[in-house]
Every structure is written in structure tokens, then in C-alpha cells.
Amino acid sequence: MRTTVKSPHLPFGDQRTAPWYGKDIISIKQFSRSDLEYIFAVAHEMRVMVERVGTFDLLKGKILANLFYEPSTRTSSSFLAAMERLGGNVISISEVRYSSVAKGESLPDTVRTLECYADVIVIRHPELGSAAIAAQAARKPVINAGDGVGEHPTQALLDAFTIHEELGNLENLTVTMVGDLKYGRTVHSLSRLLSLYNAKLHYVSPEALRMPPEIIAELEAKGVSQTEHRTLDKALWETDVLYVTRVQRERFPSEDVYESVKGAYVINAEVMKGAKPRTIVMHPLPRVNEISVDFDDDPRAAYFRQMEYGLYVRMALLAMVLGKA
Amino acid sequence: MRTTVKSPHLPFGDQRTAPWYGKDIISIKQFSRSDLEYIFAVAHEMRVMVERVGTFDLLKGKILANLFYEPSTRTSSSFLAAMERLGGNVISISEVRYSSVAKGESLPDTVRTLECYADVIVIRHPELGSAAIAAQAARKPVINAGDGVGEHPTQALLDAFTIHEELGNLENLTVTMVGDLKYGRTVHSLSRLLSLYNAKLHYVSPEALRMPPEIIAELEAKGVSQTEHRTLDKALWETDVLYVTRVQRERFPSEDVYESVKGAYVINAEVMKGAKPRTIVMHPLPRVNEISVDFDDDPRAAYFRQMEYGLYVRMALLAMVLGKA
Amino acid sequence: MRTTVKSPHLPFGDQRTAPWYGKDIISIKQFSRSDLEYIFAVAHEMRVMVERVGTFDLLKGKILANLFYEPSTRTSSSFLAAMERLGGNVISISEVRYSSVAKGESLPDTVRTLECYADVIVIRHPELGSAAIAAQAARKPVINAGDGVGEHPTQALLDAFTIHEELGNLENLTVTMVGDLKYGRTVHSLSRLLSLYNAKLHYVSPEALRMPPEIIAELEAKGVSQTEHRTLDKALWETDVLYVTRVQRERFPSEDVYESVKGAYVINAEVMKGAKPRTIVMHPLPRVNEISVDFDDDPRAAYFRQMEYGLYVRMALLAMVLGKA
Numbered sequence: 001m002r003t004t005v006k007s008p009h010l011p012f013g014d015q016r017t018a019p020w021y022g023k024d025i026i027s028i029k030q031f032s033r034s035d036l037e038y039i040f041a042v043a044h045e046m047r048v049m050v051e052r053v054g055t056f057d058l059l060k061g062k063i064l065a066n067l068f069y070e071p072s073t074r075t076s077s078s079f080l081a082a083m084e085r086l087g088g089n090v091i092s093i094s095e096v097r098y099s100s101v102a103k104g105e106s107l108p109d110t111v112r113t114l115e116c117y118a119d120v121i122v123i124r125h126p127e128l129g130s131a132a133i134a135a136q137a138a139r140k141p142v143i144n145a146g147d148g149v150g151e152h153p154t155q156a157l158l159d160a161f162t163i164h165e166e167l168g169n170l171e172n173l174t175v176t177m178v179g180d181l182k183y184g185r186t187v188h189s190l191s192r193l194l195s196l197y198n199a200k201l202h203y204v205s206p207e208a209l210r211m212p213p214e215i216i217a218e219l220e221a222k223g224v225s226q227t228e229h230r231t232l233d234k235a236l237w238e239t240d241v242l243y244v245t246r247v248q249r250e251r252f253p254s255e256d257v258y259e260s261v262k263g264a265y266v267i268n269a270e271v272m273k274g275a276k277p278r279t280i281v282m283h284p285l286p287r288v289n290e291i292s293v294d295f296d297d298d299p300r301a302a303y304f305r306q307m308e309y310g311l312y313v314r315m316a317l318l319a320m321v322l323g324k325a
Numbered sequence: 326m327r328t329t330v331k332s333p334h335l336p337f338g339d340q341r342t343a344p345w346y347g348k349d350i351i352s353i354k355q356f357s358r359s360d361l362e363y364i365f366a367v368a369h370e371m372r373v374m375v376e377r378v379g380t381f382d383l384l385k386g387k388i389l390a391n392l393f394y395e396p397s398t399r400t401s402s403s404f405l406a407a408m409e410r411l412g413g414n415v416i417s418i419s420e421v422r423y424s425s426v427a428k429g430e431s432l433p434d435t436v437r438t439l440e441c442y443a444d445v446i447v448i449r450h451p452e453l454g455s456a457a458i459a460a461q462a463a464r465k466p467v468i469n470a471g472d473g474v475g476e477h478p479t480q481a482l483l484d485a486f487t488i489h490e491e492l493g494n495l496e497n498l499t500v501t502m503v504g505d506l507k508y509g510r511t512v513h514s515l516s517r518l519l520s521l522y523n524a525k526l527h528y529v530s531p532e533a534l535r536m537p538p539e540i541i542a543e544l545e546a547k548g549v550s551q552t553e554h555r556t557l558d559k560a561l562w563e564t565d566v567l568y569v570t571r572v573q574r575e576r577f578p579s580e581d582v583y584e585s586v587k588g589a590y591v592i593n594a595e596v597m598k599g600a601k602p603r604t605i606v607m608h609p610l611p612r613v614n615e616i617s618v619d620f621d622d623d624p625r626a627a628y629f630r631q632m633e634y635g636l637y638v639r640m641a642l643l644a645m646v647l648g649k650a
Numbered sequence: 651m652r653t654t655v656k657s658p659h660l661p662f663g664d665q666r667t668a669p670w671y672g673k674d675i676i677s678i679k680q681f682s683r684s685d686l687e688y689i690f691a692v693a694h695e696m697r698v699m700v701e702r703v704g705t706f707d708l709l710k711g712k713i714l715a716n717l718f719y720e721p722s723t724r725t726s727s728s729f730l731a732a733m734e735r736l737g738g739n740v741i742s743i744s745e746v747r748y749s750s751v752a753k754g755e756s757l758p759d760t761v762r763t764l765e766c767y768a769d770v771i772v773i774r775h776p777e778l779g780s781a782a783i784a785a786q787a788a789r790k791p792v793i794n795a796g797d798g799v800g801e802h803p804t805q806a807l808l809d810a811f812t813i814h815e816e817l818g819n820l821e822n823l824t825v826t827m828v829g830d831l832k833y834g835r836t837v838h839s840l841s842r843l844l845s846l847y848n849a850k851l852h853y854v855s856p857e858a859l860r861m862p863p864e865i866i867a868e869l870e871a872k873g874v875s876q877t878e879h880r881t882l883d884k885a886l887w888e889t890d891v892l893y894v895t896r897v898q899r900e901r902f903p904s905e906d907v908y909e910s911v912k913g914a915y916v917i918n919a920e921v922m923k924g925a926k927p928r929t930i931v932m933h934p935l936p937r938v939n940e941i942s943v944d945f946d947d948d949p950r951a952a953y954f955r956q957m958e959y960g961l962y963v964r965m966a967l968l969a970m971v972l973g974k975a
Contacts, residue, residue: 054386054444055414061704063731074438077416081388081442084414089705089734091727105936108943113724113935116958117731119704285438286430293433308441379711379769380739399763402741406713406767409739610763611755618758633766 021323024135025143028153028189033196039157040164042316042325043309047165050085050312057087058324065118067110068094068145069125074285075145075154078307079122082314091118108137115140120322123147141321149185154317155284156189158310163241165309166280166302170194176202176235179245179265179290181211186284187245188215191224200225202235206261209251231264236274242267244283246290268292272300282306346648349460350468353478353514358521364482365489367641367650368634372490375410375637382412383649390443392435393419393470394450399610400470400479403632404447407639416443433462440465445647448472466646474510479642480609481514483635488566490634491605491627495519501527501560504570504590504615506536511609512570513540516549525550527560531586534576556589561599567592569608571615593617597625607631671973674785675793678803678839683846689807690814692966692975693959697815700735700962707737708974715768717760718744718795719775724935725795725804728957729772732964741768758787765790770972773797791971799835804967805934806839808960813891815959816930816952820844826852826885829895829915829940831861836934837895838865841874850875852885856911859901881914886924892917894933896940918942922950932956 019038031039049056064083068076071094083090091114107125111134114121123134124145131144131151146152163170175194177187181203191201191211201224203211216226229235236242247265252258267281272295283291283303295301319325344363356364374381389408393401396419408415418439432450436459439446448459449470456469456476471477488495500519502512506528516526516536526549528536541551554560561567572590577583592606597620608616608628620626644650669688681689699706714733718726721744733740741764757775761784764771773784774795781794781801796802813820825844827837831853841851841861851874853861866876879885886892897915902908917931922945933941933953945951969975 055388056386061706063705063734065727073418077390077418077439077442080416081414084388084416089731091730091734093723093727105938109936112954113957114727116954117727117961286434288430304437304441307438311442380713381711398743402715402743402764402767405741406739409713409741611759613755629762629766632763636767 018320018323018325020320020325022141023321024141025153025317025321026131026135027144027151028156028193031193036157036160036193036196039313039316039320040161042320043161043312044165046312046315046319047309050315055085055087058319059083059086059088059322062088062119062322063117064088064090064318065114065121066090066092066094067114067121067123068092069123069130072124072146074307075124078310079145079314082311082318085311086315086318088318107133111137111142120318143317143321151189152185153189154310154314155186156193157317158306158313159186159190159243159282159284160193161313162282162302162306162309163280166305167240167278170197170199172198173240174200174202174238175241175243176204176232176239177211177243177245178204178232178267179247180209180251181205181245182209183251184245187243188212190243191215191219195219195222195224202227202229202239204229204232204235204265206230206247206265208253208257209247232271233274236271237276239275239279242275242279242281244281244287244290246288266290266292267295269294269298272298275300343645343648343650345645345650347466348646349466350478350642350646351456351460352469352476353481353518356518361482361485361518361521364638364641364645365486367645368486368637369490371637371640371644372634375640380410380412383644384408384411384413384647387413387444387647388442389413389415389643390439390446391415391417391419392439392446392448393417394448394455397449397471399632400449403635404470404639407636407643410636411640411643413643432458436462436467445643468642468646476514477510478514479635479639480511481518482642483631483638484511484515484568484607484609485518486638487607487627487631487634488605491630492565492603495522495524497523498565499525499527499563500566500568501529501557501564502536502568502570503529503557503592504572505534505576506530506570507534508576509570512536512568515568516540516544520544520547520549527552527554527564529554529557529560529590531555531572531590533578533582534572557596558599561596562601564600564604567600567604567606569606569612569615571613591615591617592620594619594623597623600625668970668973668975670970670975672791673971674791675803675967675971676781676785677794677801678806678843681843686807686810686843686846689963689966689970690811692970693811693962694815696962696965696969697959700965705735705737708969709733709736709738709972712738712769712972713767714738714740714968715764715771716740716742716744717764717771717773719773719780722774722796724957725774728960729795729964732961732968735961736965736968738968757783761787761792770968793967793971801839802835803839804960804964805836806843807967808956808963809836809840809893809932809934810843811963812932812952812956812959813930816955817890817928820847820849822848823890824850824852824888825891825893826854826882826889827861827893827895828854828882828917829897830859830901831855831895832859833901834895837861837893840893841865841869845869845872845874852877852879852889854879854882854885854915856880856897856915858903858907859897882921883924886921887926889925889929892925892929892931894931894937894940896938916940916942917945919944919948922948925950
């Protein structure tokens, strides 16, 4: 993203003093701890307002271009609902395979066209770095909704906000991450955010899907307590947040290896008897069978509430970059 | 659907006394005659309001998730327009083949995710019983927009409402159904609704596409007068409502059989000389050639007005389940 | 289109005196010079309003059916944003391959269904004459958003409006069109509009892609000064408006011929040193490489502003045919 403040298309005088006005949201590296506190406060306000009135006209008159180069119904619906609950409008562009892009148009040209119609751009793109390229080209603020193996910062923020709302704060928590920690982009980002809050981290995964050494090294340098496990039992009893990810068959060298380990990473009502009464269970969704439906009605099952917190976080970010928070 | 009242996400105190607040709309079996009268009264109010002001803000602040697992432009557009004319917003999800579902997500999980963003869910799904499954999973009201060989209750309601608006009431009418009565889901539902109103029914179809015996038996038990015909001439002269459906070539054992009968089920200006001046002609659309375009400008041609009545019925149902009617 | 005034679905008494109320927009042949002045005046008002307030409720209560039989993200997004900035709602139908059309429904039936839900219809269709067929069938106003090798009148209007806004008027300008002048629908329409304004036209193209003789003859009959060139250098120095189009490889008999000429039709910073300081460069977009990105930051590069002017023109047309301008 560019470091200068952009000028979204509306002339309200006091916007320019808002700290996030005209900024892009590209990476969680942009956020200090006080930034996170600010986002959580705004997102909490959004929650209160939605619970009270459903929608309100904070962004009336603004248009979001929701530009999805690859499908992600969950994320695009969440941004769409966020904009609508703020009284704004949305241009959804998901059929990129048919658009000018298919005729050879560059990403910067597409972005410069869309900002003629819209006030803010959300972009999902399969290629690392694409969100930054879009932000560089755009005069209007750009929000990264996932750029391939790069980042998905609004997912990381909603994960952190979920913990904040469910447990009251993020300080001094024991967080256990389970499943595919190697390819799971969400656990990498979340562990980095938690490093700002003196978290104690447990990583529970099969050997082949361990948390990448460079992330462990990065957090170690910040003094974060990290422990690796092959099974959940050593960590579960003291866990405040259990973050579950999908273990995909195709990540394993053979069917045999997959079958031998998969049971160790399935959460169900029986397993959760070993956890504390206020432990929360999270999952980025969609799940397949790594959390059993027999646990869904347990109050500790936070994964659907997590989706709702995502709505509030995205409402907060949209309002912030448009100078209205 | 669940029999308990759901709690859609808005806190207006007096909603809870509205009779349809929080209910699902899954099957026409839910509706008594007095329920139908209520729906028709609300739908008629919607018609008056749309004719007077176009849109109004009865559902401002509410979001509809329009979840289509199979394409149906007509039905999805109708619900979309209904929500927009009520001042609400819509999340359209029609590319289900690309969504989390394609990654193996279950229907209950998809519904529980969407209700984090939306206040009411409309679902179209190719499988029998899917709407009931969705309703069971959801905390928010679910409206069935067609579940395969199951039901399409809003189509049945709009058919009945069309008759109500065009002819003033549904009492003691002679209704003739023409074409494919075996596979035509709409005629099955409509005949059941008409059984509440002392209708006299004529069924005109080729031998291979007769009204199913179980429906005839069901209506006979209710004392409905039913007569089957191979050709239209015996019934047309006394018909108040002529309900035409498509006879598809692929339903016949051979091309010869199809060719030999198809002419008997085509309505045109010449055929309609044998009908009463106030007979109305209906069709669920799309038509191919079972109603000739030479009849389109006849005031008795009600099939495009029928689409418009569908808008009012869907507005009524959305308002009802959200506690605003 | 029909020549009689249609009656869009709203009862404001004074609409019927608005000159474009209920009219279809099908062809640039509909527009006299005074019509263009009127459109430009309304579009300029739209620009002022968008710059001042973003959106406003001129078309609140109206619904646009955006019916795209072939994909065109740019045009559909532009109409969508136009309607949203006017406070109206949109039904987008772009998956026509899955809709009733795929079941054999005729264009008139589709249009007559959609107008049950909507107040105005925008149609994009690959076949010549389809917009006129739709307009003939519809009771509500129809706007042609491109009908194959036919016309794309809103593109022509936005091109003319761009010149109007950038240079203050269209009178007595020297306009140079570059690239594929044979198949480029936009240059045909623009040259016709410019013939109303005493323009001097230069056509710069390879031999195989010359401006069609029938257009040259038509404009010659109106006394327009026209000169053909193979290269840009003879015309550039006196050019006020440089309109660049894409030269597609597949239009040439062989790769060799294409390679030998393509360089002559690429605009870059170096080439533009030969142009006047207030010359503007336009392009219908998407571009591939016929304008180098090294020229994008030059104030004379008007091609992205051109997209924005398109928004204002479409807002103007929607307001006009709905009796609100």
C-alpha cells in the first residue's frame, strides 16, 4: 500500500482527522497493539448497533466494490452484509473470468476503473502480493480479503476479536492451535497477533503439518511461550482458546499416514470433557469433520459466533477507512 | 421446520404478537383457509402500496440471504425485488458450486453461517426435504423456494392469489388444468389449495401425463369434484381458470406419441373463442409454445400479471415472518 | 423502440411532462444536437451532485433490471453504480445461460417478466436488433447496453460527454481516431455524433482496418472534414482529442503483417511529446498495450476519467427515462 493518505470521494471536513481515513488494509503487520484495541472498540460498537437496530446509515452514500478473483462466498457475503448494515451499497464482481481481465486487462487498470464507480475496494485474489499492487494503483482505500499464500488480515482480526468478545480480553491466554499448522494461513496470522498479548501457545499437529520454523523463530524472538505436541491431551486441560483447522487428506504422503493420525485432531463432545468450562472452540470454517456436530450445541462452541464477529470487524474496517469511525 | 417461534434479529417489542413472526414457510400444508385469507389480505396491501409508492421502508434494516443451490432467475429475482421494494437488503448466493459447499460444507453449516449476516433465508435446493433441514438448523426464518420434487409453496400461493385478485375470490370456481399434470409440481399444490374453496376441477392431459392417483384420492376424500379429460373441449366452456403447463417432449415414450397429442394442449386465440369472456389463463412460465403469442394481448391472458402477483405474495411472506405484517 | 410514451410504474403527476419520460434509449440516431446538450447538462448535474454528496435519492423507490446476456463487467458495474448513486435498487441478471432463456424462453417473454419486478430495463445482448425487440415488448423503458454488431449508445454518449467536460464543448474540434477503425463500434458511433459539431476528423489505421467506406460517405454527405492516414505523425500535432482503440492480432491475415504495423498505433509518453499540451487521450478500455502505462500519470490521459463520465451519463439517462430529470 502507499503510505500517504488517500482521498476517498467525499468532502466531509472532519474525516481527514480520523486515524484510518483513506488507509489500505493489506497486512496484519500494519497493526500495533493500540491499533487492535481501536479496531476492537469500533467493532464492539458495531455489534451493539446491529443488535439494537439491525442496520444504520453510517456509510449511506458510499459504494463498495467487492472484487473477487476467486470464489469465497463466506468472505464476500460478510463484506456485502457489512456494507449493507452500514447503509452503503455494493458492486459485486465475482465473475472475473468473464470480465475485462479475461481480455488481458491488468489488475491496476481494473482497480482504476472500479474506483470510478466505488469509494472503497475489497479484493480477493489468488496471487501473493496482488492486494498491495491493487492498493498501489488505487486512489481509494483497498482492503485485502485474501491474496493466495499471502495474508487474509480481516480473518486474523476477526479471530482476535472473537477471543476479545468471548473472553473479555486477549491478555495472558493459553491458546492451542490444532490440525494443519503448516499450510493454515489463519493460525500463522493469529499467532502473530497473539504475540502482542503475552499469550502462551500450544501447537498440536501431525509431524508433517507442524507450525513453520520461521514463525516459531519469529515468535521466540518476541519471548512468546510455544510448545509443540503430537496429541491434544497434554495441552487441552489448560487451554483457554482451542483453534481448530482442517487436516486435509491430500497433505499427507500416503493414505495410511493420514488414517493413522486423523483421529487425534477431531474435536467432539467426549474430547471436550477434558477442557475447562469456559474454554472456547474456534474454527475458520468451513469444517468437514474435524469438529463433530455433537459439540455444536455446547456453549463453548464459538465457531458460528465467530462468523458474526467477522461481520462486526468488517463493518469497523469499512467505516474506518472511509473516515467514519 | 421447527414448531417453536424463532427470534429473528431485531428487538421491536410488538413483533412477537404477529402470528407469523419467526415462522418458516416450508409447505402449503401449513396453511389453513384463514391463513390463506390473511396472506391474500397482506399481499393485496403490498400491491396497493407498490402501485402507490413503488417501494417503502417496512423492512428497512433487514437482510435477506437468497440462497440458490440451483439456478432460477425468475424466483430469485422475484424475492430480490420483493425485499428491495420493502426497503430491505439482499445477499444473493447463487454460485453455490464454487462456495464452501463445494469444499464439503453441510447445508446446516451453510445456513448457520448465513444467518450470522442475514435476518431471513430463502432457499432453493434440488433435493426433497432440504428446505426442512435448513429450517431445522436455522435460528432465523427460512422460506422454501423449491426443494426438487418436494414443494414450491410460494408458487402455489401466488397462483391462488392471482385467482383471488383477478376474480375477486376463490369460492366455487371451475378450474381446468392442462398439460403435464403428472410431473407439474405447480398443479399438484394448486389443486390442494383449491380443495379448501369448494372448487370444481377438470384435468386435461395426455394419458401418460395424468394427475397422479394419490392426489385424486386425496382430493376425493375432501369431496372435491374432479373430472379427467384427454381434450380440452368438454371442459373449456365452463372454465373460470385455465391453468396451462408445459408438455415436454422428453416425457413421452416416442416422438410419434408426442407429435400425436401435443396439438391438443396448445392454447391460442382460436381455442379461446370457446371460453367465457372472464375466464383467465394462467401459466407458471417460462412457456415455450403451449400458449401462442397471438393470445398475449387478450385481457384474459393473466400469465404476466401472475408474475407481478408473485412479487406481492413474496413481499407479504417476508414481512410476515419478520414480524412486520 | 415504440414511438409512444411508455408508463413506468410510478404515479408522480409531473413526470409526464419530462421530455424523455418513458422513452427507450436504443440508438444514437435518436439524438439531435439539442438532445445531446440536454443529456450533457443533466450528466454534468449528476457529476456535481456525486462530487458533493456521493449518492442522493432521486430514484429512490425505483428498480433497475440489469439484464446481461453476455458478460461486460465494466458496463454492468457502471449501470449498477449509477442506479445506486441515485438511491435506486438493482436486480442483476447475468447468468442468463442458466435462466429460463436456457429453457427456451423468448426475449419478449423474459422482458415482460422482468418488468413485473422492475421500473426500467438495461439490456446487453450479442444479437443485432435485440434491444429494439426488447423495447417493443416492454411497457417499461429499455436502455440498450450493446447489441452485438449493432449499437452501444451509452458508450457513444459517454465518449462525447468526456470531450464536453474535458474541453468545455464539442465545437470545431480536431479528433483523431487511432487503431482498429473497421470493427471498432465506438469510433463509428462517436464520429457520427461529432458530425453534429463541425468536427475535423483524422483516421489513423492500418490498411486492413480502415474506417468503413459507408461511414465516410455518410459523414461526407454532412460536410465533415475527414482524412485518412497510415501513421499518426501527420495528424497528431493539430489533434484536440486522440481516441485510441485496440488493434487485435486476430484481425490480421498473418503474424508478419501484424508485427509490421502494430508499433505505429501505440501511444506512449514519447509519442505524446508531439501533441498539444491540452490534447486529451481517450480509450474505451480495456486496453492491452496500445497505450503505454508510462503515459498514465500525464494529465492528458483521460481514459480513466472517461469511465467516471460514463457513470454520470448513465445516471442522467436513468433519471431521464424515469421522468426525474
